[in-house]
Amino acid sequence: MTDTPHHITAPQRLDHPNRADHLDSPERVKERDRKRRRLLILIVSVVVVSAFVKLISLLFFSNTVSTDNAYVGAETANISAMINGQVIAVKVSDTQQVKRGDVLLILDPSDANIAVAQAQAQLAKAQRQFNQSSANIDGLNAQLLVSQDDILRAKAQVVQAEVHLERIAAEFNRRLKLSQSGAISKEELATAQSAYNSARADIEVAKAGLTQAESKRNAAQSTLNASKALIEGTTQANLPDILVAKAQLKQAQLDLQRTVIRAPLDGVVTRRDVQVGQRLAPGVTVMMIVPVSKLYVDANFKESQLQRVRVGQSVILTADLYGSRIKYSGKVMGLSGGTGSAFALIPAQNASGNWIKVVQRLPVRIQLNPQQLAEHPLRVGLSMNATIELNSKQ
Missing domain, CATH: 1.10.287.620 (Helix Hairpins)
Structure with a gap:
């Protein structure tokens, strides 16, 4: 009789060998606390870093607005004949550099x-x-x-x-x-x-x-x-x-003088579309001259960026052609009279029922430094990155 309880209790211990594991051991408690502390430290670190980035942004970057939607432009000169005449000589070709007064082409002076x-x-x-x-x-x-x-x-x-x-x-x-x-x-x-x-x-x-x-x-x-x-x-x-x-x-x-067509400004010849023997009519464009020393940049800023933009503010520009290592200094010349969509060939019809608001962009004309242009030439249509310094002298 005395052996029965021992015989019975033994199987009970065998049936629940891990019952003590369900209770938190000191090691498990410590491990769980360490994980909580690490998670808390991580959360605090993220918050601190975000606040620091926000502070840096407010201190150093809130005084500038930037865009990569910017392109080089120029007031190009369209070359055309002012009298009827047959071309007897063409003196220039595409990509050729010309000076003001250089002969571009000659018409037959007989008439x-x-x-x-x-x-x-x-x-x-x-x-x-x-x-x-x-x-x-x-x-x-x-x-x-x-x-x-x-x-x-x-x-x-x-x-x-x-x-x-x-x-x-x-x-x-x-x-x-x-x-x-x-x-x-x-x-x-x-x-x-x-x-x-x-x-x-x-x-x-x-x-x-x-x-x-x-x-x-x-x-x-x-x-x-x-x-x-x-x-x-x-x-x-x-x-x-x-x-x-x-x-x-x-x-x-005067008509006799106009048989000799000369360059009206310094620049590069482009889009030459005239040959010897061709008869020209007044007003028909035969070539263009791009004044590469008088280029500007049209930067299309979002409307939400233009609140503090003023004429005369300094601009830092980089060209995709040269990369960020070459920087150009510019100055805001003026803001366009309307957005790009307002002057589009087919303006947006915002009065329709399926209207969706789209952030508009306004072209900002930026003057480039002629000396920097001479050192690092640009061409019309090249992509630029523009950053306006809002606190610069106006």
């Missing part, structure tokens, strides 16, 4: 030379007409004096004819009375009648001569007035016809 010769002839003709008009005035003055003499002579003839008519009329009346008494023959009366009629006709002729003389005088006076109106108070320097002829000559000479 322009002919136009200059015609304009010179028109000017000479106008000057000769002025001299002729001046000489005609003297002749018209002399003619007017002659006409005045003719009028005086015609008036004298009229007076003479009237006196003669009075005498003939008196003789005719006397003979008419005598014929009534039979003292003279009918032949004598007829002769007196003829003389009277002839005297009356002479008066009409004299009066007609006077009218003709007066008409000649009036015509001469009108011609003189017209000639004076054309040139009176003028010289060859200010006569309208001569001024028009001189203007036409200048235009012809």
